[in-house]
Structure formats: C-alpha cells, structure tokens
Amino acid sequence: xxxxPVDYNVLSTLREVMETEYPLxxxxxxxxxxxxxxxxxxxxxxxxxxxxxxxxxxxxxxMAHSFKGSTGNMGATHLSELCLQLEEQGxxxxxxxxxxxRLLVSQIEAEFTAVRDIFERELxxxxxxx
Amino acid sequence: xxxxxPDRLTVLIADDNVSDRMLLSAIVSRQGHDVLTASNGAxxxxxxxRRRPQLVLMDAMMPVMDGFEAARQIKALAGxxxxxxxxLTSLTEGEDLARCLDAGGDDFVAKPYNQLVLAAKINxxxxxxxxxxxxxxxxxxxxxxxKYLLNEQRVAKALFDQIAHxxxxxxxxxxxxxxxxxxxxxxxxxAAWSPSGNMHLLLxxxxxxxxxxxxxxxPLAEVFYGMTAKGYGLRETLxxxxxxxxxxxxxxxxxxxxxxxxxxxxxxxEVWNGGLPDGYLLHxxxxxxxxxxxxxxxxxxxxxxxxDDNTQVYPFGPGDxxxxxxxxxxxxxxxxxxxxxxxxxxxxxxxxxxxxLLIEEVQWALARFNGQARDxxxxxxxxxxxxxxxxxPSVIYTDSGDCSPLDWSASFEYRAVTLKRFNPLPYLLQxxxxxxxxxxxxxxxxxxxxxxxxxxxxxxxxxxxxxxKRDAEGxxxxxxxxxxRLDTLEDGFIRIDFxxxxxxxxxxxxxxxxxxxxxxDSDRVLAMPPATNQLSGRGLSLxxxxxxxxxxxxxxxxxxxxxxxxxxx
Numbered sequence: 001x002x003x004x005p006v007d008y009n010v011l012s013t014l015r016e017v018m019e020t021e022y023p024l025x026x027x028x029x030x031x032x033x034x035x036x037x038x039x040x041x042x043x044x045x046x047x048x049x050x051x052x053x054x055x056x057x058x059x060x061x062x063m064a065h066s067f068k069g070s071t072g073n074m075g076a077t078h079l080s081e082l083c084l085q086l087e088e089q090g091x092x093x094x095x096x097x098x099x100x101x102r103l104l105v106s107q108i109e110a111e112f113t114a115v116r117d118i119f120e121r122e123l124x125x126x127x128x129x130x
Numbered sequence: 131x132x133x134x135x136p137d138r139l140t141v142l143i144a145d146d147n148v149s150d151r152m153l154l155s156a157i158v159s160r161q162g163h164d165v166l167t168a169s170n171g172a173x174x175x176x177x178x179x180r181r182r183p184q185l186v187l188m189d190a191m192m193p194v195m196d197g198f199e200a201a202r203q204i205k206a207l208a209g210x211x212x213x214x215x216x217x218l219t220s221l222t223e224g225e226d227l228a229r230c231l232d233a234g235g236d237d238f239v240a241k242p243y244n245q246l247v248l249a250a251k252i253n254x255x256x257x258x259x260x261x262x263x264x265x266x267x268x269x270x271x272x273x274x275x276x277k278y279l280l281n282e283q284r285v286a287k288a289l290f291d292q293i294a295h296x297x298x299x300x301x302x303x304x305x306x307x308x309x310x311x312x313x314x315x316x317x318x319x320x321a322a323w324s325p326s327g328n329m330h331l332l333l334x335x336x337x338x339x340x341x342x343x344x345x346x347x348x349p350l351a352e353v354f355y356g357m358t359a360k361g362y363g364l365r366e367t368l369x370x371x372x373x374x375x376x377x378x379x380x381x382x383x384x385x386x387x388x389x390x391x392x393x394x395x396x397x398x399x400e401v402w403n404g405g406l407p408d409g410y411l412l413h414x415x416x417x418x419x420x421x422x423x424x425x426x427x428x429x430x431x432x433x434x435x436x437x438d439d440n441t442q443v444y445p446f447g448p449g450d451x452x453x454x455x456x457x458x459x460x461x462x463x464x465x466x467x468x469x470x471x472x473x474x475x476x477x478x479x480x481x482x483x484x485x486x487l488l489i490e491e492v493q494w495a496l497a498r499f500n501g502q503a504r505d506x507x508x509x510x511x512x513x514x515x516x517x518x519x520x521x522x523p524s525v526i527y528t529d530s531g532d533c534s535p536l537d538w539s540a541s542f543e544y545r546a547v548t549l550k551r552f553n554p555l556p557y558l559l560q561x562x563x564x565x566x567x568x569x570x571x572x573x574x575x576x577x578x579x580x581x582x583x584x585x586x587x588x589x590x591x592x593x594x595x596x597x598x599k600r601d602a603e604g605x606x607x608x609x610x611x612x613x614x615r616l617d618t619l620e621d622g623f624i625r626i627d628f629x630x631x632x633x634x635x636x637x638x639x640x641x642x643x644x645x646x647x648x649x650x651d652s653d654r655v656l657a658m659p660p661a662t663n664q665l666s667g668r669g670l671s672l673x674x675x676x677x678x679x680x681x682x683x684x685x686x687x688x689x690x691x692x693x694x695x696x697x698x699x
Binding site: 025065 | 153157160191
C-alpha cells in the first residue's frame, strides 16, 4: 500500500475523465464525505447505539459500504480500506467489537483530514490553472 | 420495423452516492451515450417507465428502494425486450452477487471503476440486447407470416368448399372420411350426378403439401363438375382433366386419382385408377372382393397423345360397394418403421360385418398399428342404391321460353373415326334443351338417348353380343371386346334424326337412331323375362319405360322413340 492518502494515478485518470467538471467532482466528494462522517459519528454518539442492535449495525454497515465505494473511486485507497473494515464489522462478517468500531471511525475521521488536504490543494491548482 | 442498432444508447445510472454518480456519468458520456441519473431505486423505476433507456447501471445498496427490487421491477416493465442491467458493486460476498443475478442482473462492474472494463461490458451487453431485439423482430415476423398463411388457407378453403359443396357427397349411399384441411394435404374428394342419373365420384391425391397442393384442385373440380353436369362420360372427363393438369401444373406436380361412374339403372360401375392404392369392389353376395388396381399413369403427367383413358367396367348391384382410399392408409408406418400395407387393409375388409362401420374399422386398425390416430388419410365408400328414375333435381332455367324453337328437324351422322373418340350426347342434349317443353324430361331424354346410342354403337356398329353379359366373366370379356373393336373400327355410322312438331299447346319430339350394323330381333329381346335379362337387356326396357312411344324397324337397325309435352302453365 502506498503511503500517500490519495493515489495520484487515480487522480490523473479522474482529471482526464472529468475534464472541466473535475473541480466540481472534488467539491461534491468532499461535501458528501463530510456528511457521511458526521452521520457515522452521530450514530455512534447516539445513546441508543448498541452493538447488540441488528438495526444499528446494519445502518453502520451500509454507511461504510457506500463511503467505501466513493473513496475507492476517488483514489483514497487507505480511507477506502478503513471503510471496508468498518463495513465488515457492521455486516457481521467479522466478530463485532465495539471498541474496534469506535477506533475505526476515529481513524476514518483522521484519514479523511489527510485526504481533504490533498484535494484542497488539487482545487487550488485547478483554480490557479484557469 | 428493423431493429434499431444505435451506436448511441440511452443509459440509466442509479446510485445514491453523488460523486460516484457524477464520475460514472462522465465515463459513460465520454463513450458517446446519453445518460439519465437516479439517486435511488424508486427514481430509477420511474425514469425507466418514462424514458425507456436501453441499458441500466444499478447500484445495489440504495435508500428508499434498493437495486435488487428496482431491477426486478424494470425487468418486468421491459417484458420480452432485453434491457441489460449491470450491477455497480463493491460487494465481494458470493451470496450478494447471487442476489444481483436473482433480481435479473445481467453482469457486474466493481468499484473503483475501470473505464476500459466498463466500456467493454456496455458493448457486450448491447450486442446481446440487439441480438434479442433481432430475435423478437423475427419472431413477430414469423407470427405475422403464419397468420397470413392461415388466412390464405382459410380463404382458399372457403372458396374451395363453395365449389366442392355443389356436388353430391352428402348422398346417403356415400360414406367418407376426410380431414377438414385435407385439401392442404393434397387430398380431394368430389361427387356429382350426371344428367342420366349416373353418379360420378373422384378421389384425388396431389403431390406436395400446403397451398401448392391445393391450387390444382380448383381446375380439376371445375372440369369434373362441368363435364359431369353436361353428360360427358368418364373417358372424356379424364382426358380433359389430364390435359388441363398437364398444361397448368409444374412438371414435378401431378394428381393420383381414381374415378368412378356408378350406373344404378344398368347396375354397372366404370372405374379408372391412376396411381392411387388399390381400391376394392366389395360384393354383397359374399364373393371375395375385387381389387381395383391402378393400371394408369396419374393425371397431369402424360401428354394428350399418350394418355390412356381406358376404364374397367364391373357389374354393380344391390349390396355391392366400392371402397377407395388415399396412400396415407397403406403408407402408415408403425413404431418399428413397418408399413401398414395392403394385406392388413384387406384383413379389415374381410372381417368387416357392418358396412356402416368399415371406415371406422380401418381407422381403428391404423390407430392400433401406429399408436396414434391419423388425420391425413382420405377414405370413401359408395354403396349401390336403388335408382331414382327422376334422376338429379332438374336444373333451374332463367330464360322466359318465348324463343323456344317448336317446328324443326335435324340430322346427324357420326362415322367410324368420330365414333372412336367423340361422345355426341352432351351436345345433342344441349340442343334439345332449347325446347322448353322438353326440359322437365331432360333426365329421361338423356337416359333414352344414351341407351339408344350405346346400343347402336355396341350391338350395331361393333356387333357385340349382349348375351355375353350374362355373368361376371362374360361381362369383362364384353368390355374387353368393345375396346378392341372400337380401336380397330374403320367403317360404320350412327345416324340420329330429331323431328320436333307443335301439337296443341305442347309438342312432340321424334328421335330416330339408325346404325350400320346387322340389326337385331327386337321382339325377342324385349320379350325376354326379367330374370334372364339380369345384366343385358336392361337398357331396352328402360327405353320403353321412359319414352311415350318406342319401336324398332323390322331389320332391327333403326329405333324410333317419341316424347310429347303439354302446354306450359
């Protein structure tokens, strides 16, 4: 695995595919990601969250699954990997462990911060380029 | 309509993830397709209904309605058309992938997207879609053609039924079995009364199947009914049918046929069989049946010059029946490939006790033999029936009668070369039909004319001895000699005189028939008791019975008969 939060090969492909819409894609991705992370945090902070509740876990699993897809497409390889581990917890593919879940969510938050820095630089480069 | 094969497809993308949706839209647009987007399954279904995209890229996990349910609904809406659904998935579990397929998914593409893989999958799915469209188009085309063909057959059958039903197949002495669509198996069954009260019957089997086999039936029926109604005999009718079919049918098409003329008054049956399986003359008195073997080439093969119109004549009395069948009967194959054959058929004929059940018994035997009932065989059985001296219902004339000729005479002389091949009776009868007063007696007139003519020809010109016809053996000899002598005939004549005079409101016809023969002792023949008269002198007593007056000249060479009529109402 690369140490870079974002795979630059993927980014160049995205730039090529999206052309002028590339900055828009990046903005949309970041807004969407913030929303998703907030939802995950809120879910865990909610007093009714419990690892023994099937509904809570399924909800978490779906969030992680969806976020895994978009981060993967944007080349945020490590973030996508963390999402997969969280999805596996939520969907009961590995033994559920609440501490592990809470750890994964905080790792996702941290990793996203690193990813966001890179994408913001991308946006600045784009605007500078125009 | 040809299947549309646009390079440019309308692709529906359903994904709840907005950045994924944007990215996929951009990839698909770059490949030259039009894109519709939906953010959940319910939106996707509704967009599909309104815009009918040709291909769907569907995320599995979506809020409101997931991709599985949306796929099921879209497949149901698409009906017979193939709308490929490619699932967009990062699912890795086998069970999840199986759910995609169960819901009607056609393929998967994994996240993160690879442009090349995605393009290849869209193209592959589109090829399948076009193939399905082509298949559906051809299926619809075939269905349309099939309907068209059925309609053509229905019209042809309706048309043909009009022609065939003017015949007398419904007579009580005829039993037959024919599929309602026999015409399209090439089978044909016709029956009609001649003006003299003979019944003519034809069973034909054209080569081929379907409409081509049916078209030949129309002209054949026309000739059969037309010539029978005009009073032509079997031989003239056969020659005309053969010539017509030879002229109009392609070389590989012809008609196997058997033709019968049943003379109930003189108790004779005349038979011609060209190419049909053996028919059978079944005797009421318990004698073994007589096979009616095909000794001729089918109709429509030979040119007029080499066509053989020779017929066989057999006694045909009370209790006798003729049974004819198409080749579907003897050619039926059993499960081991063996043919039903003539022997099995004869066993059925021999063991038959109730004539009314004969055809059913043959069917049962066939069903037992090959394990299933066949609907492409034709069989007909015609029984002797006591003659109705009035003959067939009289023809309805449409003219007023004002032009009826009432005072005239005419003479005809037919000499050897003509006697060999020409039957003058239909023409002569036609002439007499101009006289209104005679029309109601046309049946009787025809019988008397044909009796006198055949007496003049057979006993006068050809010098045949009617005493030969005492028994069945002599009967055959008699007709054999008749054929031979006619073939070698060089001299002789038959003269026919008509004299018509008015009498009161009506009139009187005198017919004189004179021949070149040696003459005969009419008093002796007419005085013979009916018992010794079994097969021979029947004709003369008929003449006496049907005409108003009849007499023979002293030398027995000239017969003279009278028909009188009263004024018409």
